[in-house]
Amino acid sequence: MLANMFNGLVRAAYPPLCVSCGVETEAENGLCSDCWGDTYFIDGAICDSCGTPLIGEDMGDELICDSCTHAPPAWIQGRASVVYDGGGRRIILALKHGDRLDVVIPLAEWMIKSGADLLRKTDVIIPVPLHRSRLFTRKYNQAAALGNQIAKRTNIQTVPDLLIRTKRTKMQKGMSRNERLENQSDAIQVNPRFVQMIVDKNVLLIDDVMTTGATMSTCANECISAGAATVNTLVFARVARDE
Numbered sequence: 001m002l003a004n005m006f007n008g009l010v011r012a013a014y015p016p017l018c019v020s021c022g023v024e025t026e027a028e029n030g031l032c033s034d035c036w037g038d039t040y041f042i043d044g045a046i047c048d049s050c051g052t053p054l055i056g057e058d059m060g061d062e063l064i065c066d067s068c069t070h071a072p073p074a075w076i077q078g079r080a081s082v083v084y085d086g087g088g089r090r091i092i093l094a095l096k097h098g099d100r101l102d103v104v105i106p107l108a109e110w111m112i113k114s115g116a117d118l119l120r121k122t123d124v125i126i127p128v129p130l131h132r133s134r135l136f137t138r139k140y141n142q143a144a145a146l147g148n149q150i151a152k153r154t155n156i157q158t159v160p161d162l163l164i165r166t167k168r169t170k171m172q173k174g175m176s177r178n179e180r181l182e183n184q185s186d187a188i189q190v191n192p193r194f195v196q197m198i199v200d201k202n203v204l205l206i207d208d209v210m211t212t213g214a215t216m217s218t219c220a221n222e223c224i225s226a227g228a229a230t231v232n233t234l235v236f237a238r239v240a241r242d243e
């Protein structure tokens, strides 16, 4: 009851804003009608591996896109809520901007719907770590914010600092320019403090947006090397492939 009262007070002080464009809207935790029409929610036939929408109807078969067939990702199953385009792209920008924490709640709800199959078999939710270069411009890791919200609503454990960025520290002597750049770039590692949290566990990796899936693959490989039983992925927005 207290929570309801609190929500009522929050609503009175802050009228609901469209999560995509920020205009005041009647729909709570939702989109204004313009953005609703401009946001492509993924349903119907999808690739079971990467969640990208596929042409044709969902006949209940397990479909795999051409790209995942040719180069299977490091994880098993993947889901996404929207295509990264139009309204979906604006939502990601609002989230990245960092002053719209209210956006996290509807996004988490949409992700819970899209990832329902995967959440049922998840033991632990792990967010993709924030890129080091972005720490200067952003106050928080939006993947962790989404992971925390999803974990809270599904009663699944989350370990926000399980994956960490580390600097490669090989000696630079004798390296080419490209090798040096690579050496200086971030690497992702399982935090040794928390490694026991994923051993023999079914991991669900969370991020706000997936483009090529390269970062997600690194995260999945690190979790598998550290002893995770399975790794699946759930993102809010997916850059759709032309297939």
Ligand SMILES: [Zn+2]
Residues within 6 Å of the ligand: 018, 019, 020, 021, 022, 023, 031, 032, 033, 034, 035, 036
């Ligand atoms: Zn809008």
Ligand SMILES: [Zn+2]
Residues within 6 Å of the ligand: 047, 048, 049, 050, 051, 052, 064, 065, 066, 067, 068, 069
């Ligand atoms: Zn795919």
